[in-house]
Amino acid sequence: xxxxxxxxxxxxxxxxxxxxxxxxxxxxxxxxxxxxxxxxxxxxxxxxxxxxxxxxxxxxxxxxxxxxxxxxxxxxxxxxxxxxxxxxxxxxxxxxxxxxxxxxxxxxxxxxxxxxxxxxxxxxxxxxxxxxxxxxxxxxxxxxxxxxxxxxxxxxxxxxxxxxxxxxxxxxxxxxxxxxxxxxxxxxxxxxxxxxxxxxxxxxxxxxxxxxxxxxxxxxxxxxxxxxxxxxxxxxxxxxxxxxxxxxxxxxxxxxxxxxxxxxxxxxxxxxxxxxxxxxxxxxxxxxxxxxxxxxxxxxxxxxxxxxxxxxxxxx
Numbered sequence: 544x545x546x547x548x549x550x551x552x553x554x555x556x557x558x559x560x561x562x563x564x565x566x567x568x569x570x571x572x573x574x575x576x577x578x579x580x581x582x583x584x585x586x587x588x589x590x591x592x593x594x595x596x597x598x599x600x601x602x603x604x605x606x607x608x609x610x611x612x613x614x615x616x617x618x619x620x621x622x623x624x625x626x627x628x629x630x631x632x633x634x635x636x637x638x639x640x641x642x643x644x645x646x647x648x649x650x651x652x653x654x655x656x657x658x659x660x661x662x663x664x665x666x667x668x669x670x671x672x673x674x675x676x677x678x679x680x681x682x683x684x685x686x687x688x689x690x691x692x693x694x695x696x697x698x699x700x701x702x703x704x705x706x707x708x709x710x711x712x713x714x715x716x717x718x719x720x721x722x723x724x725x726x727x728x729x730x731x732x733x734x735x736x737x738x739x740x741x742x743x744x745x746x747x748x749x750x751x752x753x754x755x756x757x758x759x760x761x762x763x764x765x766x767x768x769x770x771x772x773x774x775x776x777x778x779x780x781x782x783x784x785x786x787x788x789x790x791x792x793x794x795x796x797x798x799x800x801x802x803x804x805x806x807x808x809x810x811x812x813x814x815x816x817x818x819x820x821x822x823x824x825x826x827x828x829x830x831x832x833x834x835x836x837x838x839x840x841x842x843x844x845x846x847x848x849x850x851x852x853x854x855x856x857x858x859x
Contacts, residue, residue, distance in 0.1 A: 641790030652737025744778030
């Protein structure tokens with residue numbers, strides 16, 4: 544069949560009509576999707592919310608972890624916490640460790656990412672070696688470094704071998720160096736993890752932008768600060784969140800390296816919770832400490848998220 548035409552040899556093109564209006568989603572269709580979410584929601588309630596709520600209740604009791612008979616003591620555990628010098632010191636250590644890890648780990652991770660993102664031939668091999676410590680379990684890393692940092696360990700032997708005997712320390716037994724040794728071990732293990740995230744951000748920056756900036760006369764430092772840094776904001780947000788939350792919850796490295804010692808020089812909220820619960824049997828008081836730790840993590844992470852989200856939005 545020949546198509547009708549206004550002019551010979553030219554088919555008629557129908558005028559475009561209005562765009563089709565999508566059919567409205569019926570309430571029954573929306574409600575049916577909730578049935579698929581219900582099993583996961585129920586599991587979350589019974590596995591996470593209910594135990595958490597019961598744990599918060601025990602923070603207001605004198606429960607010893609074994610006796611089913613317990614008494615409601617109100618805010619006594621939290622009041623005792625403010626008068627407990629060990630708890631106050633543990634809070635300070637927790638915040639100090641989290642801050643130090645967040646700053647040092649991300650700075651080293653960024654420098655490593657910039658190094659392995661260059662055109663050096665061994666960059667792929669270096670990426671593997673630098674990331675390797677992050678896949679080792681925390682306990683194994685801690686016991687390895689406890690031997691290396693011992694009085695007769697490899698670190699002091701190396702310092703003595705190169706004539707730096709005055710630098711030899713009892714790294715984990717001296718209150719002045721033990722806390723920073725824990726920070727150093729943690730940074731050593733996870734700097735490669737931060738490097739990988741920064742590296743992903745660097746490789747997502749279009750090369751044309753750098754070329755245009757170079758043509759305009761911008762040097763390497765200027766290109767990084769004005770071009771690369773704003774585009775790395777999402778990677779920086781992720782790294783800061785992960786490192787700060789990990790530093791606040793740090794337990795394995797501290798307990799395996801120093802056990803919170805010498806004395807209480809490296810105790811954090813996590814190690815103090817463990818000691819009060821499983822050594823002293825003060826489960827009510829230790830759960831109160833856990834509630835405080837939860838609030839600290841929530842406040843720090845939420846404030847950091849909104850601050851970084853605002854910075855990321857401004858950079859975009």
